[in-house]
Amino acid sequence: MPAAPSLFSEKSQRAILWWGIGLAVVYAVALIFLMKMVPPPDADWSAERVAEFYRDNSTSIRWGAVISGWTGAFMMPILAVVAIQMARVETGGAKIWAALSLVSGAVMSIWLALPPIFWGAAAFSADRNPEITAMTHEIGLLTLVTTDQFYVFLWVGVTVLCLRPATQLVKHNPFPRWWGYLSLWITIMFEAGAFAFVPKTGLLSWNGLLVFWSPLSLFGVWISIQSWLLFRALRGQEAEKLATGTTGAPVSEPAEALL
Amino acid sequence: MTDIDLEARPATTSPPSTRRTRRIPGEEGTWIFIFGDMCVFAVFFCVFLHARISDPVGFARDQAELNQNFGAINTVLLLVSSLFIVLTMRVIHSSNAVMRAKAPVFIAAAWLCGAGFLVIKGFEYAEKVHHGITPQTSDFFMYYFVLTGLHAFHLVLGLALLVVLFVMSRKPELSKGQFAFFEGGACFWHMVDLLWLVLFPLIFLVR
């Protein structure tokens, strides 16, 4: 009697993905409602006004920082699953694009976890010299919006695999071709973030359309659609495993000869 | 929207009737990209005009410093460039080898027009900086530099894409998947033209 196929990997991937999504939602709620950074204070506020903002919201911001301390690394679980699925479809030797995405996920987490730490520190002794509070606040916001390049590595990897013809031959593939175009577009939209060091008002200031609103919403859109694609692909992978009754080894290993 | 079959598959031969069949130019994904970009620029058009409401005098004064002739020449350059891409799409399936061989020539011509646009834009920026005008001068010039700069960035992406199309057009045959990419690339180039067709009047001409 053949052993039942093990669905440990697929089940784990699904659980880890939900873990990441849950953390992301809590992080977003803390960012919006506790740290009050959506929308962020204007970049041309005086130091005194910034200090007042931190004095008024000291408790809320510090609790926001506490929650971010538990949730800030939400991209690590999400991108671990993305990278494993990328490795699954990346045929032809070393899984270099999957590796790049995994590294990207690990390092971008730093830039998502650091800003709440800076804001928490600004609120920690909000009665200090206003200039120091304002400086800490600025470091926090600029860290959040100007660290685009870490996201770009991931999306270039996803784009390459989506647009590679061989990927589309793999069954239950979470990287359809149209997703490559969308990821590429989001990559380009993200590049504006680093400009935030220059202007204090307008489209490219740290609360501007191109630096804050479009990256923030596109980031959410990307995570949502990619998660949906991953869940759909995982369902297919499980069903296929159960149907063919194999025990663990990848079933749909595509022909290496193709590319 | 499911995955597009990129490999060879029996091509659906069109019926000999003269009726045109409806088809998507390029790939579905290309249109996500193109309409995404067009919508973002639509937001910019509105943001620009919205900013103008609060300071119409300042906007009019700053706009008078722009050189409309540079903008008009650039519009014509992009239109010529687009025409070359239209011609490319017309000869790419020609059964006449002489006509077919014109495809890479047309793409090269389109590329040169695009590069010409960038050179003129460079002169334009240099003229502004020479007069001490930078993005920090005023709201109008911030929008002027950001919007035209973003458009120029798209144009640079388009020029890189045209190089890919140039290489592809030299192949004797394109597979169905390759042709879809080729057509999508052509549409992206038309989008660069299309955005400028609005940006030029909006920033340079509307008073």
Place this chain on the structure above:
Amino acid sequence: METSTTPAPSTSETFDAAHPDVRTPAELLRSSASAVWVFLVLATVVSWALGTDHGFVESTRTASLIVLVVAFVKVRFVGLYFMELKDAPLPLRALIEAYCLVVCCLTIGFYLAG
């Protein structure tokens, strides 16, 4: 883009409907896209004249409104004839028409508010 290793069928006869076989230089230019192109260049010249006091319309407000409407007519023509959306499936065709209409109305609205 990577190339496929499997031999592809000749596409020459595949896209007859959208891309007729162009055999001579005369056939090359004989298309609605060429006519559209001439219109686009003329419209550009007219817009430039209206926007630079070479115009024939007294009120700058009227001139600006004409310039804006002409711009979106041009956009529509580029979409329909250059991007070949004229023969695209209806949703895509509707998307470009709606884009021109909505964005044109929005910009005119914001312009008139200023």
